[in-house]
Amino acid sequence: MATGARAATAGGASGGALAVADAIRQTRLDSGLRVVTEAMPDAHSVTIGFWVDTGSRDEEPRVAGVSHFLEHLLFKGTETWSAQQIAEAVEAVGGEMNAFTTKEYTAYYTRLLDTDVELGLDILSEIMWAPAFRPDEIEAERQVILEEILMHEDEPSDLVHDNFTEALYPGHALGREVLGDASTIGAMARDEIRDYFGKRYRPATTVVAAAGNLDHDDIVKGLERRYADIAGNASANGAPHPRAPAEPGPPRRLFVANKPTEQAHIVVGMEALSRDDDDRFALTVLNQVLGGGMSSRLFQEVREKRGLAYSVYSYRSAYLETGMLAVYAGTSPARAHEVLGLIHEGLDRIAGGVTDHELGVAKGHIKGSLALGLEDSGGRMTRLGRSALVHGSVMTFDELVARTEAVGHADLARVVDRVWANPRVTAVIGPFDDDAFATDA
Secondary structure, eight states: OOOOOEEEEOOSOOOSGGGOGGGEEEEEOTTSOEEEEEEOTTOSEEEEEEEESOOGGGSOGGGTTHHHHHHHHGGGBBSSOBHHHHHHHHHTTTOEEEEEEOSSOEEEEEEEEGGGHHHHHHHHHHHHHOBOOOHHHHHHHHHHHHHHHHHHHTOHHHHHHHHHHHHHSTTSGGGSOTTOOHHHHHHOOHHHHHHHHHHHOOGGGEEEEEEESOOHHHHHHHHHHHTTTHHHHHHHHOSOOOOOOOOOOSOOSEEEEEOOOSSEEEEEEEEOOOTTOTTHHHHHHHHHHHHSSTTSHHIIIIIIITOOOSEEEEEEEEOSSOEEEEEEEEEOGGGHHHHHHHHHHHHHHHTTOOOHHHHHHHHHHHHHHHHHTTSSHHHHHHHHHHIIIIISSOOOHHHHHHHHHTOOHHHHHHHHHHHTTSOOEEEEEESOOTTTTTTTO
């Protein structure tokens, strides 16, 4: 193919080893494939990831779980590589390979010594664009996923988050479990899987991110060599498949699942901000104060002062046009009502504002976590890939710190006005009747 790639170097002021703007470079190939890299000259490794703009929210109900199914199948091999050959090639050089699926994207990555970059590009390129989809391997992996679903259902501390999301986004794909369910996985045909792959796995919907001791131009040239015919194929395939907007019905305020568990598992939360909302930095600070760490209000009140839970925390998730803020706690069934009351009280109190001290501690933690996340090639690759795919650009470390540092009390108050007015949703798993929490939610 023609080498008409357009390169752009990230701008912004240099701020030391963590934020050298010239280290982050981006290129779009003729095929539409986007490449973003960050050079780490002192590293001995390179992590390469292929990030695809498709996840469980893009699936029709009859093929729920197909994105995760594909995540498994691509590692089963190509016409020239078997699953065993792939595993042996990576492990023979001390490398590692993995993948994960979310509601809006799927990522495949490998971490290798910097001397083995070509091997990483070979394997990832093969599995991404030429998977074999052998019938016997599909059937074998189908059974693996069915076992994974059963294992997930046996983990109430995980399952309660799925129940919460289902209640928050009723009737929408965002509310479905990424794994799918036994009925859809069991019935999914090979042609349906191949069809979804053909519609969603395209150069224009994929970001290749790499970080470590690398040269950006070498990565670009390596990808161009491997995809010499992709540009023509991409145009023949047409435009990327559109993403359905999120239009869920009114949230289900209470979801109680009766299970004979030793602990009660509780999630309380509400709809929040989308992934590109300018107020997301302020919401991150509020989340940190609420339950983001050991010094947070909920951790101190529920665990440290009262000893009511081993695990208690808050978190936020963000999607294309919506998001969520939620609190989780696991406690004994006898204390479930008390803990649920403390969660609601914590949400109510934080709506009244935070202290200057809490604001400073939260900002310090967030900035420190950002820095620590950039200490290895894997962490940097993840930031590059997710940012380029989800946000369309990559902020430098300095820019992220500046956005965090700029959050003030007025910003927090504005986020509270926007988010806290949304209906709260409660999900509980434990030995309870359906109406056990009717007056608590």
